[in-house]
Amino acid sequence: AKSPMRVVVTGAAGQISYSLLALIARGDVFGRDQPVDLVMLDLPFAKDALEGVVMELQDCAFPSLKSVTATCDQTEAFTDIDVAVLVGAFPRKPGMERNDMLAKNAEIFKAQGALLNTVAKKTVKVLVVGNPANTNCLIAQKYAPTIPKENFSALTRLDQNRATAQIAAKAGVTSDKVSQITIWGNHSATQYPDAWHGKVNKDGAEVAASAAVNDDAWLKSDFITTVQKRGAAVLAARKLSSAMSAAKAIGDHLHDWIVGSEGRWVSMAITSDGNKYGVPEGLIYSFPVTCEAGVWTVVNGLEISEFSREKLTVTAEELSGEAKYAAEFLEKASA
Template structure:
């Protein structure tokens, strides 16, 4: 018996990330190659013509699992019956704007979106956020029930600052369980894997268990202390094979932290392709699970693990099974790493204070 189609909403679908994301969804990269989908695409009226062009391309691509396309500027039509909603659109930082000004604008957006999720999302709605250099805001919400995923619903939010915006979302959508709110740091995780594979001149699939700790910002800590590489003689520690602690503790970290800015400088646009791909990776692992012995990085509600203050959304190493994530426990933290973990936690605490001041 064929599976029932999942209705996937992508807002801002005519934009760069939407344009990169919708073919990935239609090809089955996010939800699986045998899961039929119906794409609902929403954008603002000035983008209606471009949106229709995206729809034309989706039809022309003849994706086998794509069972229908709705392209609209009407939010009610776009949201009706959807199982997955990807909301893209936010307030970018402009010249002369202070950090608090941007925070205030996006806090207002999150308040409104959270209220909508509170009213219309499924009771078990899951949320994840991701910052994309302050340019875009995205929500992905899996709403409804489907036994194929072993979960009832899931939400992904993208905005600047991602971790803190998730806290605001939770504030105005209190019925969404804390366990269901996450922050997308998979893009940073994948960037770290890519840097190691290039350094060692091997397949990226041979590298596993890097960690992104903390905030999706320039204070994040890409950590390879527990990462390994598959070799012909078994798994070897990344530090042993790289054999250059100076590079791993300096250039490697700053390259991952500043990769987005480097791409903007090179392309003159943000990293839409890798962001869309990472969003698919995040959802796929959360829903379908992580391979045995492998973890990924996700920003989740801190329970105090690794002495991270409770109540922050902080990126940890996690494993996923049956639609649930669990923080990997028992990893050793050296003095260098401890300082990095504390620094990014301090920034998140300051962001939280600033964001909540914007709520008043």
């Protein structure tokens, strides 16, 4: 039998976690034969809600769920952790400046990075979901120097799944027939959903997504903006942000990274160090990757058109700006 995997989810009393925890506990993410010790962290004010979720997890009677721990103590939560899913973050309140939100979260992810550095396993895999996800991930990575940089990632899989669904609808196929759709850059409105290397399996034949869609103007405009603004559209309609689809995407990301993507290529925001696409180093930037047993490899050698190059640059510039602001804020705060 496999030894248990110790998985922490932060923001565990929140709405994404309410969908996510069951996916993990049921074995949909790491496999039904992989026992899981589940650790749930939230803030003290959410303690009662957290206890309620623990009761529900017990009541699900999941066979591969070995233990459940709910805590408001970060040190307890991160000790000996194999996988850390950092969903909890400081939300942007109405009227709040983006930079103030960046600063609040820089403090949170600095503390969590430093703590992971001291108490988590050195092999820990970290997925940052809480926004601004890429920059929060960069901060956590920076304050965890004894954990390999490659072990830090941020979620852009929801954007990839959204883009895949748009292509599928336009091509008149189900989403499983669409592959190789990439998200480049930041999980924000500057992200670049790229279907130019995509494939669609139509009537048994594999064709280029652009051929299946047969509308380049759409691929260059409405497709991109629909994906970029999808989160806002869900929020406007539901009066709550995407949660079911975010949880599904987190499960996809963790499964493909830690179990393997079986040759499929997927999008992950990861360190830009050493990339061959001309993206500045020192960022957490979304690239197309394949994964095997916890190791991602960037899909290299893709042709980048002038149209795409411009988009890759815009989102890199936004990330550089965020990184600079967060670093300056943390320096000031510690001076």
